[in-house]
Amino acid sequence: MKKDFTPALLDFGPLQIYLARHFGFCYGVENAIDIAFRTIEENPGKRIFLLSEMIHNPQVNADLQQRGVQFLQDTNGRQIVPYESLTKDDVVIIPAFGTTLAIEDTLNAIGIPIAKYNTTCPFVEKVWNRSEQIAQKNYSVVVHGKPTHEETRATFSHAAHVTPTVIVFDMAETELLAQYIAGEKNAAGFYADFAGRFSEGFDAEKDLQRIGVVNQTTMLASDTQAIADFLKQVMIKKYALSENETERHFAETRDTLCYATNDNQTSVYGMLEVNADLAIVVGGYNSSNTSHLVELCEEKLPTYYITGEDKLISKTTISHFNFHNKTTLTTQNYLPASEPVKILITSGASCPDALVESVIEKLCSFYKVTTTIEDLMEQFAL
């Protein structure tokens, strides 16, 4: 059955909220949070560590820290607590993004069992499996992802274990890679251009002859598709392939986005059909999937990226995040004067629904609304 991606209208009279059809928590995040809280319950008196942030949401991470959980690394992989200080009696939770084989080995060597409290999302594991399938057919892997993101580092590690692997962040880097594939650039330059992004022993002359693309599960679907299509064309041109010969040099991987990323992104496209005044996107500022929802909205209308209702300082002032240059901004008069005001709202996969609800409640408090959230909930329940 075709899914419905039209937004839900919450009509408060002078304020009209168009809520994305799919938004917020995904299976992987719910599962990870469940396991993390169960771990705390099951291990009273033990030191409990998270490899890094559970998910990219400050409220969830703060909640876990309040219950005594400590982070071993920050979100960029910098060590906060040294591995040498861990003992086999400690508990370490692997986050939803998964982790690298090197870190798994380190924990195993200490004697910390990692399988019991491993919250790696099955959709991330699916990407690792896809990489393995490609590797078995002697393709190298091109990972489309953010090189410093935990998930991309984990995927790179798992792919690099089985086949030559390189990471590209965007189309500009893909075009650069294509020049090495096509032989337009001397292979020697590859190692400087992709420093820190290729697997050990990568041979830029040999290992770029057969490739397949996998992606960080939360990238923009249209970007991954464009990158895969582009590289396929590069191979077709270089090796003069006919349409049914492409698999000689390019593995047909359907994109490896997860269902939640797909649904949340497609719902934003559905939401953008509405002629609204502005969009509000709720989520952690280091959340990859949330920033992509912001990116889509920004193309059409003024968009404010916030972590919660506290950023709606007043009816005239909003504090929000510019993820392009990683700065926090304060904007005045973000709400138009003429009513009804039409606002699109969505949230990232690591954002609890309660945060979205409190944002809507705060917006309602700025207007003489003619109905309540409870009334609207009843209507939706009918």
Ligand code: SF4
């Ligand atoms: S966004 Fe997708 S891959 Fe990431 S945790 Fe959620 S379901 Fe898993």
